[in-house]
Amino acid sequence: MSQGNGAAGRHAVVVGGGLAGVTAALALADAGVRVTLLEGRPRLGGLAFSFRRGDLTVDNGQHVYLRCCTAYRWFLDRIDGAALAPVQDRLDVPVVDLAKPAGRRLGRLRRDPLPVPLHLGRSLAAYPHLSLADRARVGRAALALKALDPADPALDAQDFGGWLAAHGQSPRAVEALWDLVGVATLNAVAADASLQLAAMVFRTGLLSEPGAADIGWARVPLGELHDTLARKALDAAGVRTETRARVTALRAEPGGRWSVELPGERIDADAVVLAVPQREAHDLLPEGALDAPERLLDIGTAPILNVHVVYDRPVLTAPFLAALGTPVQWVFDRTDASGLTDGQYLALSQSAARDEIDAPVAALRERYLPELQRLLPRARGAEVRDFFVTRERTATFAPAPGVGRLRPGARTKAPGLYLAGAWTATGWPATMESAVRSGAGAAGAALGALGRSRALLPGFLEEAA
The missing domain is CATH 3.90.660.10 (Polyamine Oxidase; Chain A, domain 2)
Structure with a gap:
């Protein structure tokens, strides 16, 4: 069965129903594009389900x-x-240390209603899991980190652990502060993490605005958000959403159009957003879509x-x-x-x-x-x-040094084919934030090619521009 674009106007297919794919589908539909979203699993939400x-x-x-x-x-x-x-009203993280000779000891990382960097000053000054000397050196390292530019590609080649050591951070300071935050956000210890990504996380989260690091989390199951409510929003936007729909091939057609092949069905499209993990993207990308597609396998x-x-x-x-x-x-x-x-x-x-x-x-x-x-x-x-x-x-x-040069942008060399996913070049580590940014970025690139206005794209894209 073949589905053409008919009289309904421009048609985009989004492959992948994680946060990146759902975001791309919503952004495209909001701009008036007819959208089909295809997800191989029986649910939406990707790896947050x-x-x-x-x-x-x-x-x-x-x-x-x-x-x-x-x-x-x-x-x-x-x-x-x-x-x-x-989101919590104000950053407040209880930190329990079991390594002290005296036994279980409680400290807190919390902010005051003061400008950066004073917002964390009192908390760090009283943080019992660091020595007085370590607390002083942490402050100096934070100021040096704030001076870095995460857009500088040279930072991608350096590891965060080496940078911390060069800036006087003891192994204890790395364990009790830098890795406490970094492992949770980067999914790597400092020695295994790109300085570029670490600088982005700490500068944005702790050193940009007083409330930037306040923590939010779902008070309901993630599936209620990323599947149930996402599906409801997609339906309201007019998106055709198909689960258990595993794409087997993408083919460029004459006239700049695309065919998306599934078992027993072929869907024709004017644009395709490929919002799947990097290895799956590598297997689906047609020849010539990227200069060095093997780099995806190196991520x-x-x-x-x-x-x-x-x-x-x-x-x-x-x-x-x-x-x-x-x-x-x-x-x-x-x-x-x-x-x-x-x-x-x-x-x-x-x-x-x-x-x-x-x-x-x-x-x-x-x-x-x-x-x-x-x-x-x-x-x-x-x-x-x-x-x-x-x-x-x-x-x-893996946010390893050098990963930045491997992450592709939204546009490919194949007209009408775009990439999305937390692993693409968003500047963020592999987080829900990165996934959403990638989906919106891919939708924005597609809208330009489809001749549709970008006026309704989310405002955060302008922030990142």
Whole structure:
């Protein structure tokens, strides 16, 4: 079966229903383009999704965003989901250190209503997990980091860990501050991360505006946002959305048009946005679409492990906390979002988890339950009702030095074919923010070629221009 563009005007096909693809489809439809969105999975949302486990609704992993994530905030507004994923009033992160000789020690990273960089000054001055000398050196490094230009391609070749060492940061400072933030946002320790990406994260999140690093997260299952509400928004915009629709080939046709092939169907289009992971994009790209398509295969991937524990009683009183001196990185209370009515459900988000991503569940249980008892005294007498793990082996692209030169832009050399995905050249690491920015950028590039106005594109694209 072949579907042409008929009398309905210009037609675009978006391949991939993650955040990048949904964003591209919405932006194109908002500009008056007829859009078909094709997703191979039975749901939308990409790698930020939910599933059922008994009576629980479980997110595959904990996803957060910051107030400075203007693209993802636009996305939430566009799907009428902002109230379901609010941002905390003011940055406040409890940080528990288990490595001190005195035992469990609590510190906090929080901001004051003061201009940058004074907004974090009091918090860092009282941060008990750093020595007085380290606190002073952290301030000097932060000022040096603020002076860097993330658009400078020379930074991409350097590693963040080496830069920190050269600026007087001790191993303890790296562990207790820089990696505390960086591992969660970059999915890599400082020594394995591009200075360019690290500079972008810290300058934007901590050193741009006082409230930039305030943390937001979904109070409902991610599937309610990225699938249910996204699908509703797509339907309202007139987008034809097909799941379980795996594209097998893209072919350029005479007259600058495209055919998108699926089992038993061919869809004709004036433009195609390819919003799939880099390896899948490599396999679908027609010859000549990129100068060096093999570079897509050189973009490494990094895993994230998520450990899920259901207790018979509350053991964590805060919405989340970060940890030092233990394998545990971040712990989130997902009780209300999951639908649990008795006990407490905690999710541990373990980034840069290459050494553990394939570990047996029994081994992970033996490793993490005692650590939770060390971290959360109330867990010591609690019954574990359920313990399971979710694994995203290719959760993000690896933000290694040199990755910037491998990330392609939205435009390809094939007229009418565009790329989107968190792995494309957005300037951001592999986050929900990067995915949304890429989708909007690809839509903007396509609109120009389709002769449609870009006036309705999201304002954050102008911010980045």
